[in-house]
Amino acid sequence: MEVTANVASPPSRPLSVRVSAETEGADNSTAEEPMSPTGRILEEMGVCIVIVMGLSTPVNLPVFRSGIETELITRSSRFCSIQIMDGPKDGKPRWVQTAVNVDEHIIVPTFDPAAVASNPEKAVEDYVAMLSTLPMDRGRPLWEFHFLNLKTSGAASTVVLRLHHSIGDAMSIMTLFMASACSTADPTRLPAMPPPPRRTGAIYQQQTRPPLSLSSHYLAWVWSYFVLAWHTLVDVALLAATVLFLRDPRTMFTHMPDASGSRRCKRFVHRSLSLDDITLIKTVMNCTINDVLVGVTSAALSQYYFRKSGDTNTKRICLRSILPVNTRPISSRQTYVTKVEKGNRLSSLIYPFHIALPNDPLEYVRKAKRSMHRKKSSLEVKFIQVVVEFLVKYFGAKALIMHFLNYGSTIRVTLAVDDAQFPDCHKLLDDFADSIRLIKDAADLKTLTTSIMND
Secondary structure, eight states: OOEEEETTBOOOOOOOOOBOGGGOOTTOOSOEEEOOHHHHHHHHHTOEEEEEEEESSOOOHHHHHHHIIIIIHHHOGGGGEEEEOOOSSSSOOEEEEOOOOGGGGEEEEEOOHHHHHHOHHHHHHHHHHHHTTSOOOTTSOSEEEEEEOOOOSSOSEEEEEEEEGGGBOHHHHHHHHHHHOOOSSOTTSOOBOOOOOOOOSGGGOOOOOOOTTSHHHHHHHHHHHHHHHHHHHHHHHHHHHHHHTOOOOOOTTSOOOOTTOOOOOEEEEEEEEEHHHHHHHHHHHTOOHHHHHHHHHHHHHHHHHHHHHOOOTTOOEEEEEEEEEEOSOGGGOOSBOOSOOOBOOEEEEEEEEEEOOOSSTHHHHHHHHHHHHHHHTSOHHHHHGGGHHHHHHHHTTOSEEEEEEEETTEEEEEEEEETTTOTTHHHHHHHHHHHHHHHHHHHHHHHHHHHHHHO
């Protein structure tokens, strides 16, 4: 049975409750799986993943329903399990499989025709934002599909998947979708992951142990381990200070809790950036694409801050953020998706964003390159896993979350913002586009200047 919702009056949802052992029904399977520590933290915080997919054709609901039932549910036990928060065995949270009624997880909303006619993109954006205010029904598996059969400038229809983060992280959800997909040209062909990029240059080369006969190289190799130990010691000291007393200055980016304790609306907005522009900057600066994106983020946040605050351009602020890190080994990457990843295997880095307006826009990328290189020469990620609960609760309450996704020839930047704190979030997206343009122009000028000097 399809569930129909009106956007102006969203459907009521059961209250978010913790399911106890007494509520386990007769249909529940005896298959159980313990909940990971990271999953427990995400469950306590109520963190959800929202995936928005634009389709080139109108929604074919019977096909989607069949795919959900035969692929997603059968491939991942998390899609057919509920969270049991206590029980007679050991009292620890666990996943317990249960019968799934797919129709309870399919929602087809209706929209105000006038709102859709005037601005269909805004109608989709408002609907997705509304989802962030609704709790999930913990009496059934924590996922739901929303099928928005309306045409926008970028898609013929839109599918929104909302699921609880305790089900899995981005890598596990991505492999699940890849494993559940098939080629229309050859349905028997195994789904394949995109080939890894070909990376060349000194910044990508791993240091190997040189022979003792090359004394200078051997000493440099040994020295790199001393540097690793020193950087790790410094990072652990800063991590301990963060846990105990170190705090960032309060700015417009700091989360302002609602006095009523109600859920704050999260708005999801996005903008496409040119991968060619980012690659050009990467080549000129001899760095990685991640370095460029971190630098662009710092530039965009700086432009937004100084425009809104009215502070002088000479002011400098350092704001720390969390950069998630996938802790799965590189050897686990699959050419053909034959195994579905499960759960959350995440750690993070504490990265300082510098809010400033330097004269040279390339300074954002230079600073990002230095900082990221410094972070890679440390075992901070290993130690952060020990205090991940504190860090998720401390940093996870921020009002601004940024995502970057490479798709074809573009990189999509997506912002999840507190709607009350960032009513002008589209202006922040403009700052990302402007920052790319400024940094690219500076990179072009540097290339031209170098070429003239060489001539």
